[in-house]
């Protein structure tokens with residue numbers, strides 16, 4: 418099979434492959450971008466696999482970055498874009514079911530494709546669009562199937578996270594896991610206990626953002642993977658009912674985390690430890706706290722200007738999406754208009770600073786912060802004009 422019209426990302430990367438090939442090595446596009454292009458999905462970046470060793474790649478290009486040189490990965494910088502380029506690797510030794518502790522570089526594409534997780538991820542593409550399909554990945558794409566490359570048990574022993582990847586792809590793509598791959602997951606589910614929670618979490622969130630989360634969750638339950646995601650297993654009925662409502666695919670991680678914590682009926686105080694356990698960033702925790710509060714008010718039809726302002730342009734669409742999943746009408750347009758009509762959209766637009774207040778005789782310290790917040794509230798709610806003199810007068814009066 419040969420793809421005639423390649424997405425621009427491949428067209429731009431073509432000279433990189435040509436440079437490698439002109440030097441006498443092989444180079445192919447591999448991984449998710451090839452799979453997604455065949456499925457007609459939008460792609461974001463492309464990965465390259467090559468017979469050239471990292472030092473050989475580095476000698477061919479002016480600008481490279483050693484992003485994972487011990488695993489054979491070098492980033493080639495070309496016209497402002499970075500291309501992850503990985504030397505063909507053969508099967509490796511894994512002791513922690515995560516990353517290979519020993520990588521063997523090889524010159525053979527077949528060896529490299531053989532160690533990949535699923536047939537749909539083991540396709541390679543030449544720079545001219547020709548697809549190399551050694552494991553019937555095209556047929557599996559056509560039949561909407563997830564199948565491990567070669568012996569499924571070996572693939573999961575090499576990296577136990579692949580079991581979560583299988584259920585995640587099933588949900589994302591609306592594919593079925595073939596029986597022997599599913600059986601191997603069931604037999605090896607306990608290996609997931611060895612995987613760091615931050616890696617499992619990424620797959621779970623992608624699963625819930627997928628086209629058919631119900632399918633992914635069912636696969637997790639029937640295989641027993643579920644038991645190795647403890648916090649989630651405790652909330653099984655709530656998660657099932659959430660999955661039933663997630664029929665359209667949720668667009669952001671913030672919205673998924675907010676839905677999870679809302680659906681699990683976690684108190685605001687319980688949200689932080691729950692998310693910290695899953696090693697999410699503090700930024701995500703803060704975003705979820707704000708989005709959650711706003712979505713609840715929205716679902717109650719009770720969102721005032723101050724809470725709308727606190728959510729801001731960045732999070733309002735997430736809050737609206739959460740409220741819609743929880744049964745509220747879609748109000749995004751009117752919310753965006755309401756936000757735009759507020760006297761200010763963010764704190765830095767306030768016409769007064771802490772320094773102005775100190776010049777007006779207010780002592781620095783926590784009280785000054787409280788006064789500033791009170792002024793911000795009054796400006797947003799229209800109680801006072803956003804003008805420095807009016808704000809100083811207000812501050813010194815109270």
Ligand SMILES: Nc1ccn([C@@H]2O[C@H](COP(=O)(O)OP(=O)(O)OP(=O)(O)O)[C@@H](O)[C@H]2O)c(=O)n1
Nearest residue numbers: 447448449450532533534535538539576578579
């Ligand atoms: N545990 C893993 C992770 C990755 N891969 C291989 O490395 C490729 C790139 O991995 P990654 O970027 O993590 O995933 P994608 O398949 O590209 O999918 P997505 O970007 O949607 O996560 C995969 O296609 C697969 O061939 C693998 O064999 N085993």
